[in-house]
Amino acid sequence: MDRKVTCNVLTGFLGSGKTTLLNAFLRQHGTGGTAVIVNEFGAIGLDQFVFQEVADNVYLLDSGCLCCTVTHSLRETLLQIKDVAAQAGQADLRQVIIETTGLADPLPILHALLGDRVLMDHFQLGQVIATVDAVQGAAQLHTHGESLRQASVADQLVITKTDLAGAAPLKVLRGLLKQVNPHAQVSESAAGQAATSVFAVDEVCRSMALLSSQQRHIESGVAVSQFSAAQPEEAHDHGIHDHGIGSWSAFIDVQPTWAGVSAWWNLLVHHYEDRLLRCKGLLRMDDARPFVLIQGVGKVFHSPTFLARWPDADPRSRLVCIGLDLDAGWLQDSVRALSIAEPSSRPLTLDEVNDCLS
């Protein structure tokens, strides 16, 4: 494998249509360029049988929930996929789709991927795709913290089972999803028919999908949106309370430097600690490789992706943060840290940022 293979994480609440969507994609495109990792909650996995009808390149993870117990076997499985592809001379392997259990928190999975240097030599993170049931999704977002968390951190939201829902509940759900995650691209699907567009793997396609949805939101001004759900009822406790998950986004008007990106990230993590869930940004650096996508997952900042070209017509750099209790004013002020030029500068407050810049 000379170039990196994209890992897309497919999540979504129990029964929300993950397998149906993925199966539709495999039926249309085969598995020449795609390997699938399936993780099911419960001792007996069934999804692999659905997939094996259409595909060979399907790997079943041990029982247990991917985000809690089997990140090690995820790592081993990815390395196995890499070795199998190399031995078979499968230069066309372009993506691995990881289907989580319906109760999974996607963040630990992203950590397992992005925090592992060996894996990152061969793989790159693509998108988090979350399916939301058109009929039950709104109720699930209100009552199950897992569902809210999955939707909050997704790059793409796919409303499934639209054939079963009336126009009015669909409208309510669309509005709810906009509140939960205004940055995600939202598509709708009946019987998996949106599969092809959902699993696009081309780098520019991916960044365009990510950014066009951000752009629509940012155009309407700097904003924090908030949405709350009740605590998860069932025992799947990661010690995280899902009250007040919100998002903030802005175009930035300072020239970022790498020292500044590092200082800003440090400031952000120091300020929000575990309340920070996800951060994404498209930055135009004054550098030999100027076009950069940055990603943070929880408190971890991951290797940037360098783009061959700026992915859309708007030249402005932009940032998105998702987390708990976000403060738009504080975040907007924090952006100035991006222009810090001195690599050793580590401001921990906005006043210290001012000192660094004066």
Ligand SMILES: Nc1nc2c(ncn2[C@@H]2O[C@H](COP(=O)(O)OP(=O)(O)OP(=O)(O)O)[C@@H](O)[C@H]2O)c(=O)[nH]1
């Ligand atoms: N009518 C209709 N049924 C659907 C659609 N998508 C999924 N289903 C049905 O919903 C049920 C659950 O779908 P799955 O694809 O297995 O859902 P899942 O998210 O993989 O489920 P878990 O792995 O248990 O979390 C199945 O009976 C599907 O046939 C759809 O778009 N329309």
